[in-house]
Amino acid sequence: MANVFVEARPKGRPEGSAIEGYVVEDHADNVLGSFSTQEKAIAWAKGNNHSPVVARVRHLNDKKKPDHWRSA
Template sequence: MTAAYIEHRPRSTDSQADTVHFTIVADGNDNGRYATQAAAKDKACADGYHPVHVARVRHLQDRDQPDHWRSDPC
């Protein structure tokens, strides 16, 4: 299966904005709303996505920056 990215929502340029939920982004689509990164990561792994990239919790949404992501071994 394709790669999945675990991102926080809402997207914001405000570094003080709170994270409301996490989502799985695969094939350009948001899939689900999860209370924690761990819950979203576990669901992505269970659904067969590989690799799963988990965003470091900060307000960057640049998928092209490797420092923004950590890979999860599932």
Template sequence: MANVFVEARPKGRPEGAAIEGYVVEDHANDVLGTFNTQEEAVAWAKGKGHSPVVARVRHLNDKKKPDHWRSA
């Protein structure tokens, strides 16, 4: 299956602000699932047959730039 993106929430949070959870999104920014931890999000995505990727640097997360992402 296609790559899905595991991202921290809330989006656009200030540096150092707490992460409230993680979402799994497709390339069109549709949320496929919401989770408490990144590990849960990755496990869910793999269980559904997706290839999850996470941002290399949290504030660099342009889905059109493959260098911003790494396999989970």
């Protein structure tokens, strides 16, 4: 199973602004799917044999730093 990243959208949104949805991305920032909730994004990833990870802190989401992510 490959790790995929569940991220909130819009990317780079100001602190306190609303989240419009979530995407599942691979390590190369390719969007594999868009979802209305984080729960749906995680369920889709698991259902497609991926290992979803989510950011420990929303603004710290460097995919090259494993400490920024936790398993979902």
